[in-house]
Amino acid sequence: MPTSNGSDADLTAALAEAVRGAAADRRPLEIRGGGTHAGMGQPVSATPLEMTGHRGVVDYDPAELVLTARAGTPLSEIEALLAENGQMLAFEPPRLGPGGTLGGAVATGLPGPRRPFTGALRDFVLGARILDGRGEILRFGGTVFKNVAGFDAFRLMAGAHGTLGVLLDISLRVVPRPAVEAARVLETPSAEALAMLADLMRRPLPLSGAFHDGRRLHLRLSGGRAGVDAAVARIGGEAADPAAWDAIRDLTHPVLAGPGGLWRIALPRTGPSGDFASLPWDQGGGVRWLVAEAPPPEAWAQAAALGGHIERIRGAAGPAFQPLSPGLLALHQRVKAALDPDGLLNPGRMYAEI
Amino acid sequence: MLDQFDPRLDADFPAVDPAVLRARLEPLLPAGGFLTRLEALRPYESDGLPAYRALPAAVALPETVEQVAAVLRACRDLGVPVVARGAGTGLSGGALPFPGGVLLVLSKFSRILGIDPVAMTARVQPGVRNLAVSEAAAPHGLFYAPDPSSQLACSIGGNVAENAGGVHCLKYGLTVHNILSAQVVTLDGEILTLGGPASDAAGYDLMALFTGSEGLLGVVTEVLLRLQPLPETTRLILAAFDDVGRAAGAVAAIMAAGVVPAGLEMMDGPALRAAEDFAKAGYPRDAAAILLCEIDGQAEDVAEEIERVSGLLRDSGATEVRIARDEAERRRFWAGRKGAFPAMGRLAPDYYCIDGTIPRKALPFVLAEMGRLAEVHGLGVANVFHAGDGNLHPLILYDANLEGDLEKAEALGGAILELCVSVGGSITGEHGVGREKINQMCVQFSPAEVNAFHALKAAFDPAGLLNPGKAIPTLARCAEYGGMHVHNGALPFAHLERF
Numbered sequence: 001m002p003t004s005n006g007s008d009a010d011l012t013a014a015l016a017e018a019v020r021g022a023a024a025d026r027r028p029l030e031i032r033g034g035g036t037h038a039g040m041g042q043p044v045s046a047t048p049l050e051m052t053g054h055r056g057v058v059d060y061d062p063a064e065l066v067l068t069a070r071a072g073t074p075l076s077e078i079e080a081l082l083a084e085n086g087q088m089l090a091f092e093p094p095r096l097g098p099g100g101t102l103g104g105a106v107a108t109g110l111p112g113p114r115r116p117f118t119g120a121l122r123d124f125v126l127g128a129r130i131l132d133g134r135g136e137i138l139r140f141g142g143t144v145f146k147n148v149a150g151f152d153a154f155r156l157m158a159g160a161h162g163t164l165g166v167l168l169d170i171s172l173r174v175v176p177r178p179a180v181e182a183a184r185v186l187e188t189p190s191a192e193a194l195a196m197l198a199d200l201m202r203r204p205l206p207l208s209g210a211f212h213d214g215r216r217l218h219l220r221l222s223g224g225r226a227g228v229d230a231a232v233a234r235i236g237g238e239a240a241d242p243a244a245w246d247a248i249r250d251l252t253h254p255v256l257a258g259p260g261g262l263w264r265i266a267l268p269r270t271g272p273s274g275d276f277a278s279l280p281w282d283q284g285g286g287v288r289w290l291v292a293e294a295p296p297p298e299a300w301a302q303a304a305a306l307g308g309h310i311e312r313i314r315g316a317a318g319p320a321f322q323p324l325s326p327g328l329l330a331l332h333q334r335v336k337a338a339l340d341p342d343g344l345l346n347p348g349r350m351y352a353e354i
Numbered sequence: 355m356l357d358q359f360d361p362r363l364d365a366d367f368p369a370v371d372p373a374v375l376r377a378r379l380e381p382l383l384p385a386g387g388f389l390t391r392l393e394a395l396r397p398y399e400s401d402g403l404p405a406y407r408a409l410p411a412a413v414a415l416p417e418t419v420e421q422v423a424a425v426l427r428a429c430r431d432l433g434v435p436v437v438a439r440g441a442g443t444g445l446s447g448g449a450l451p452f453p454g455g456v457l458l459v460l461s462k463f464s465r466i467l468g469i470d471p472v473a474m475t476a477r478v479q480p481g482v483r484n485l486a487v488s489e490a491a492a493p494h495g496l497f498y499a500p501d502p503s504s505q506l507a508c509s510i511g512g513n514v515a516e517n518a519g520g521v522h523c524l525k526y527g528l529t530v531h532n533i534l535s536a537q538v539v540t541l542d543g544e545i546l547t548l549g550g551p552a553s554d555a556a557g558y559d560l561m562a563l564f565t566g567s568e569g570l571l572g573v574v575t576e577v578l579l580r581l582q583p584l585p586e587t588t589r590l591i592l593a594a595f596d597d598v599g600r601a602a603g604a605v606a607a608i609m610a611a612g613v614v615p616a617g618l619e620m621m622d623g624p625a626l627r628a629a630e631d632f633a634k635a636g637y638p639r640d641a642a643a644i645l646l647c648e649i650d651g652q653a654e655d656v657a658e659e660i661e662r663v664s665g666l667l668r669d670s671g672a673t674e675v676r677i678a679r680d681e682a683e684r685r686r687f688w689a690g691r692k693g694a695f696p697a698m699g700r701l702a703p704d705y706y707c708i709d710g711t712i713p714r715k716a717l718p719f720v721l722a723e724m725g726r727l728a729e730v731h732g733l734g735v736a737n738v739f740h741a742g743d744g745n746l747h748p749l750i751l752y753d754a755n756l757e758g759d760l761e762k763a764e765a766l767g768g769a770i771l772e773l774c775v776s777v778g779g780s781i782t783g784e785h786g787v788g789r790e791k792i793n794q795m796c797v798q799f800s801p802a803e804v805n806a807f808h809a810l811k812a813a814f815d816p817a818g819l820l821n822p823g824k825a826i827p828t829l830a831r832c833a834e835y836g837g838m839h840v841h842n843g844a845l846p847f848a849h850l851e852r853f
Contacts, residue, residue, distance in 0.1 A: 063610035064713055086612055115553055122562055123531045136802045144711040146528065146745045146783035148517050148566045149791070149798050150826070151807050155530070155562035159554065176612030198472050202495060204583045204652060226654030268551040270473045286553050308552035322556035327544055331813065332557055338809035350557070 008056030010070065012129075012137065012168055018049055019166060019344075020135030028344045031162040033072065033104035036097035039262075039314040040108050041161050041321070041349040049166065051103055058169055059143070062087060066126065066143050067174050071103025071167040078102055082174055090114060090175040091121040095250045096313075103167040109159025110313070112249045113209040113220070116201070116269060116284040122158035124173045130157060130165035133340030143171045156335075162346040163354055164339045178208070178222035183244060186217040186237035190277070193217040194285045198270045201284060205231045210284040211248045213255045220245050248282060251313065255280045256289050261315025263290040265299070267308035274302050293317055321350055329353060359408065359453055363831040364792075364823035369454055370434050375412055378432060379456070382424040387415040387462075398457050401442040401449040402504070405706075405760065406789050410437070410451035417462045419537070419545060419575040426573065427543035429456055435819050436541070438569045440480060440512030443504040445707060446788025448516065448568050452822055458573060460511050466490050467576070475534060475551070476579045480511025484518075487579060496581040499526035502784065503692060511574045517566030519784035521617045521691075524742040525650075526582065528784070530565040537576035538564060541815045551578060563810070568786050569821040571814040585650035588616065589660050590684040593667040594641035594674040598622055601643035602717040604670035605741045608647065609714065611666055613659055617648040618742030619691050622721075624701065625736040625749065626690070632697030635690025636683070638674060645672075645741065646691055694738045695749065701736060702751035706763040710774030711783035714744045723773055724748060731766040733759075745783035746774070772797050787825045795825075796832035804829060 022029050028046035055072040062085040069078055075093060082088050092112030093105040106128075111121045127141025141147060141154035157165060188196060190212050197210050197217070206223030219235060220242060221228045247253040251262060265276055265288040276299075279288040290299075294317035295310055303310050309322035324332060329351065336343065336354040347354070359365075372390065380388040389395060390412045399407045411434070416422045429436045435455035442449050451457045463479035466486065470476075471494035476487050484505040487498040501520035502508055508518070514536060519528045526532070535549035549561030564571055595601040601620055608618065621629065623642050630637040637644055645667070649659045660677060667675050678684035698705040712720050721737070728735040734751040748770055752763040771781040771794045781787070781794040795804070807826040811818065827835075 061713075061715065063606050064715060065609060066713070109554065109559070111554065119527065119531055120554060122559055123527065132806065136806075138803050138806050139800075140803070140806075142778065142780055144713060144779055144783070145743045146519055146523070146711045146740070147780035148784060148786055149780050149782050149795060150787075150803070151567055151570075151810050152517075152530070152562055152565070153806065153810065156559055158559060158562075160558055164558070176614065179612075202471065202474060202583050204585050206652070206655075223652075224655035224658050226658055227652040230652060230654050266552040266554060268473060270470075271551070283553070306552075307550055309550070309556040311556065324557050327546055328557060328560075331540075331546065331560065334813035335558060335560070335563075335810065338813045339806060 009053055010056070011054040015049065015054060015166060015168065016131055016135045016137060019131045019133070022047060022344055023134050023342060026342055026344070028347050031166055031346055033101040033107070034074070034097070034099035036095070036100040037104050037108045037110065040110065040312060042318065044346050044349050046347065052101060054168065057081060065174050066171060068143060068169055068171040069102050070169045071101060073102045075100045075102055075105055083177065086177050087174045088177045089124070089172065090118045091124050092249055093121070102170055106158050106167060106170050107160065107162045113211060113245065113282055116286050117208050122155040125154055125158050125170060126173050127171040128154040128157050129168040131168060132165050133342055133344050137168070138165070141171065145173055161349045163336060163349055164345070166345065180223060180225045180228045181242040182221045182228050182232055183240040183242040184219045184221070184232060184235055184237035185240045186219070188217045190214065190281070194270070197284055200235070205234070209245055209248065211282045212280055213253065214280045218248065256291065258291055260291060261293045261317060262313040263292065263295050263310055264313050265290055265303055265308060265310050267303070267306050271306060274306055275299070324351065359823050363828060363834055365435070365818060365828070367433060367435055367822070370411065370432050372411060375432065375434065378428045379412065379414060379425060382421060382428060383414055384417050384421070387417070389413040389415070398439065398442070398451060398459065401439070401444045401447060403445050403447045403788070403790055406447040406450050408451045408453045410457040411454045413457045413459055415459050415462055419539065422458070422573055422575055423539050423543035423545055425456070425458060426539055426541050429819060430541045430817060433817065433819070435822050437821050438515070438573045440509035440515070441483070441507050443508040444512060444516060444786060444788060445709070446782065446786040446790040448786050448788035448821070448824060449512070450789050460509070460573070463511070463575065469494065471496060473551070474581045476581055478510050478577055478579060480509060480514070480574045480577065482510050484508050484510060484513055491581050492584070495584050497584050498579055499523070499532050499582050500529045503695070510577055510579070514565055514574050514577055515567065515569050516784070516786045519740070519745070521619060521740065524618060524740070525614050525616045530562055532580045533561070533565065534578040534580055536561055536564060536574050538572040538574050540572045541817065541820055545575070568788065568825040570811050570825055571820065585616070587653040587656045588648060588650040588684070589656055590678040590687055591647045591660065591663055591667065592637070592676045592678070592687050593645045593647070593672040594638045595643045595645070595671065596641065596673050597671070598643045598721055599718045600671040601645055602721070602741070604645060604667050604672065605717070606714055607666045607670050608663055609742065611662065613663055615647050615663070615742055616650040617646065619646040620644070620739040620741035621691065621694060622737040624734065625694055625738050628697040628700050628736060629690040629694045631700055633690045633693040635686050637690055641673070646687055691738070698736060698749050698751065702734065703753045703755065706750040706752065706767055708746065708748045708750065708767050708770050709782050709785040710746050710771050710779055712744045712746065712774050712777050712779035714741070716777040716779070717741070717744070720746070720773060720777060724770055727766060727769050727773065731762050731769070733762055733766055740783070743783070744779065768794060789824055792824065792827045792831065793835040795827045796835050801829055801832065804832065
């Protein structure tokens with residue numbers, strides 16, 4: 001079921017031409033989508049490659065649970081189409097502003113509150129067509145869930161911030177929308193809430209969100225009527241509106257909002273959290289949110305020592321990503337060179353060396 | 355055999371003096387960890403695909419990650435190809451030794467290093483058997499979800515290399531979805547940790563790239579696995595159909611209704627009858643196809659879903675819908691499915707298991723076309739599918755003692771894989787490309803894509819010494835293979851020199 005509206009267009013040929021042209025004169029490119037995730041990563045000063053015109057759902061068959069869309073397709077359009085068919089994106093991408101695109105969501109790899117319950121964004125990418133740094137069109141993966149032919153370079157594109165290829169279109173595994181969604185709020189302090197949650201997550205309960213705002217624990221449940229009711233009875237707390245989870249997903253909840261910087265500190269969900277213990281958290285404790293212009297200088301080493309890492313979501317202070325070990329950084333440089341030998345695609349967006 | 359290593363088409367490395375190899379490697383390994391005698395090498399000459407055999411110059415059995423690193427460095431210095439091997443249960447020849455190379459066997463890495471029931475993780479060495487993880491996790495109410503049918507014997511390191519799936523991956527995902535980090539050693543002997551205990555590790559998702567890379571990028575020496583809570587309730591439905599197409603329609607109806615079964619398996623008439631004779635599972639022998647649909651989760655939800663799925667199956671034309679009455683019957687129903695491969699022994703002396711994936715909607719067409727191809731090649735085919743995710747396992751029946759039968763089976767297998775690609779599927783859903791499907795890679799990928807794979811390999815292994823001749827074909831091989839197989843009247847790789 002390909003769908004279309006008046007503004008859909010396949011700009012593959014023009015985009016390939018633009019990358020080939022840039023490659024011919026060794027001119028770096030800044031790949032631009034809706035600009036909603038611009039706070040993630042460092043600014044790139046290079047010739048813009050505008051992706052928002054390359055848009056439209058290429059194929060969607062609800063019975064296959066697979067959707068293929070061009071990278072510039074607005075996320076809101078995809079989510080509306082899925083909702084009409086009782087389906088959704090399992091990785092629940094945060095909408096950090098109007099006009100966010102599918103390509104931007106995949107390139108930044110930023111998952112939403114369902115992360116610990118349903119998996120990473122890349123878990124739902126089945127395939128991608130990309131332009132490499134020479135403007136060559138490459139198709140990795142496909143439209144089927146089980147596919148182990150060739151290296152999974154399509155998964156590599158998730159979270160690579162456009163530094164390994166220009167995403168042209170992406171095939172996603174989509175999931176059925178749960179029949180019932182419920183939200184609960186509990187007046188439970190942070191440490192106690194983490195312990196309670198660790199226990200709940202070891203049980204087969206239909207949890208789909210666990211956020212702590214510093215004072216209260218917010219839980220979301222998604223599933224069949226009977227299972228959700230049983231879980232609600234077990235968990236207790238007060239009923240809340242599941243729609244309130246949009247603000248948790250979009251990082252506009254009062255404890256996350258603001259004009260300043262926002263930093264995502266990923267830590268092992270149940271491990272010690274050091275100086276980050278008092279921060280609001282999401283994803284069952286796997287992500288601590290720091291609202292600040294910049295993390296304290298010692299935070300980077302501490303996050304690493306705890307087995308975690310920091311990345312910037314909003315703001316301008318650097319670095320934007322947790323520094324890599326020398327061995328891993330060297331490997332990143334070689335991987336980058338494999339797909340973008342002249343270093344033309346979003347250079348420096350993640351790390352100066354790639 | 356069509357696909358034995360061909361120095362012209364695969365990879366060619368200068369032979370290494372056995373004395374030099376011994377002098378360099380033996381001191382790096384524990385006593386008895388360096389094997390070169392023919393009778394010691396024999397057990398390693400093939401993996402789970404015994405039609406492919408080759409002898410390595412030596413087998414190395416390291417016990418520590420430092421020894422793995424030292425062996426890899428030494429092989430790099432000597433320019434000797436290295437193939438890593440886990441339990442050797444792979445079905446695509448991925449652990450087939452490179453003739454004259456080193457086979458690095460990880461069987462001594464067999465310890466579960468720890469289970470953290472609170473974090474729901476297991477830290478294991480690569481030689482740990484898949485099922486052993488779930489057994490160790492069970493007292494904590496947890497399990498490791500990927501369950502390839504070889505789970506009794508196959509090892510976690512091999513599972514990572516192949517991105518192994520299994521019956522329950524429809525709901526719980528493949529290996530890549532169930533690991534948090536992997537410690538790997540590159541050919542330079544560098545020890546790297548990819549991924550990490552916190553989600554979405556910094557930088558590129560190299561762990562995801564590494565998973566399923568079939569031993570071409572590095573050697574796995576430790577893995578942090580994600581465990582899941584054991585479901586509260588598990589129920590199984592068996593549905594019989596008098597027409598395979600109607601069974602396929604039922605699969606589509608279940609998936610479209612928003613049900614996510616834990617497993618959704620299909621067997622056609624020949625397969626189910628052989629399985630019934632073998633395992634006495636209680637299957638209806640006269641059916642043209644059966645579906646097994648497993649639902650797990652909270653008791654209340656499972657009861658609801660069982661009702662819904664039963665209705666959908668009846669509406670799709672099932673002639674019989676049976677819900678396993680108890681755990682014993684559920685296990686019996688599964689025993690038939692899990693015994694389907696060995697049961698083929700009742701139909702023919704040998705069988706060749708194919709592993710393609712297709713979009714579910716193409717199932718009726720592919721089934722019909724497969725029947726036609728089987729007739730053309732003069733061989734029987736029994737079908738076992740992971741229907742829920744479109745992963746087909748046609749079992750081609752042949753007799754290796756009949757002159758030319760194996761070649762016929764291989765030709766039919768290749769044709770079926772190309773059929774899968776032609777409907778938008780893949781030549782392998784879970785068994786890997788290995789040596790077996792090296793030619794079909796040329797059908798699924800363009801020369802530019804094959805080149806990109808080689809470039810990615812070179813980022814990890816510039817000398818190309820890790821598992822050469824596997825998983826990613828050379829363009830020379832594709833040119834040669836393209837010369838034999840003309841698709842849609844067009845000769846692929848027309849610009850390349852032909853041998």
